[in-house]
Amino acid sequence: MKQVRVRFAPSPTGALHIGGVRTALYNYLFARQHGGTMLLRIEDTDSTRFVEGAEEYITEALAWLGIEIDEGICMDAPNGKGDHGPYRQSERREIYHQYVQQLLDSGHAYIAFDTPEELEAKRNSVANFQYDARTRGEMINSLTLSKEEVEQRLANGDKYVVRFLVQPNEDIHVQDLIRGEVVINSNIIDDKVLYKSADDLPTYHMANIVDDHLMEISHVIRGEEWLPSAPLHVLLYRALGWEDTMPQFAHLPLLLKPDGNGKLSKRDGDRLGFPVFPLEFHNKKDGSVSSGYRESGYYPEAVINFLALLGWHATGDQEMYTMQELIEQFSLERVSKSGAKFDYEKGKWFNHQYLQLKSNDELAEQFMPYLEAKGVSADTTVVAKVIGLTKDRVNFVSELWEQVNFFFVAPTEYDEKSLKKRWKEDSPKHMTEMLALLEAQEDWSAEGLDNLIMPWIAEKEYGVGVVMNAFRICLVGAARGPHIWNITDVLGKEETLARVRTALEKLG
């Protein structure tokens, strides 16, 4: 196999969709596994859809996820690195001119003057209209016009496009690494626009083929939505005389909506309440704000793990994969052929798993801003301690506050349900007695308290559950939380006693 060079080639038209992230990931895994090169090219041939900041967003998102770019546009080289540049298609005009001219000269392409309006009218009047071998003779182009007329229009500065001349009734074979051989008859392919004079830019198909060739791409790994145009691309490689070095294709299955059918879209995320983008994005063009995985509290390794398994799976039952393991085990042969519904719940589970792997100190550091936002100032060692007691019950750092708040703020009200179930008629009496016991207690360790309280409960035959749950309500405000002696430990004697007194006052 020749030197592996793959590319991720997004358009800067907005935030990078999570499906695009997975495409980038699979490209990256494939490149790394084969000791190849991962390249990032910006496909900005549609000037009308350009969105400011989108390109920076893409490079930042990939960097956050740990998808490293070896060549082309990336965070540490915003204008591209490598010797196959420029890596932004809008900066490659001269290059495309040359190849468009080559196709014109060799008769593989022709000039067409039909305006968008005329074409629109044609489509409306003729059912299933397609610009191809059957219809191009009726259109306004260099095939139907005299040479002088074409020259004249060009000289006038008439807007035109260059169209690819597709030969009719030919079976085109495409070898796909995931799907095998796909055969399509050229009759269903229209004479695609390769270049538009209006903005002096090629269309996707032309730019894509020229760039992949010039950048010596060995494998084109992209979404399934490109499968129908793969035969056209084969034809283009052939027309350009590059068929012998044509890259191999692999068309990835699509990411589908969690419910219902169809491609996963930004709207689904808004509707179902989960991010569809890696990072939060503020679209300057339409003013919209899209939520991101990073801002939602996801760890990049969780997103990577989750995404990797959406469309690919190794032989065994392994669920947790580091990037390194993915690189070692990934293979295009094991990519699914069918689309994968996006299961957000599983994404949360992955984050839970990765959160458990973090040290308490690291989590404490991440949690400090949330504490500050609540107006709580606390020692990080204490924060780390309470996180150690509670982290197994959260999926995100942001959910920690709900679990640890009572460690820092005394309850001001008591949970209705907990009271009904756990605050008994005798509870005030129990708590009053217990308060006296605790006031006299010197040894505040978990063991010391346990040795004090348990025998007392046993002697009085109050019942461990009855007493301890009432005690818990005093300290926490509800029937939840870690082991009670862990709570008294963090609270300390004074605070514990104060909370019992307050509860006695309020609950009688």
Added chain:
RNA sequence: GGUGCUAUCGUCUAGUGGCCUAGGACAACGGCCUCUCACGCCGUAAACCCGGGUUCGAUUCCCGGUAGCACUACCA
């Protein structure tokens, strides 16, 4: 409409003709643990789209149907 791709539990998937009484994970449900809520552990329910072939034997191979999806722009 046309063309193509696809089809295993609700979801992600394992399975490449007999190891399948179809395995794992998420979600759901139940139990255990326990001073509570969680975690964890154990367990339950849950699938081979349909119809033909090929074969001694099909989830697995072939054909047809059906369904879903994608594409069908001077967008990518």
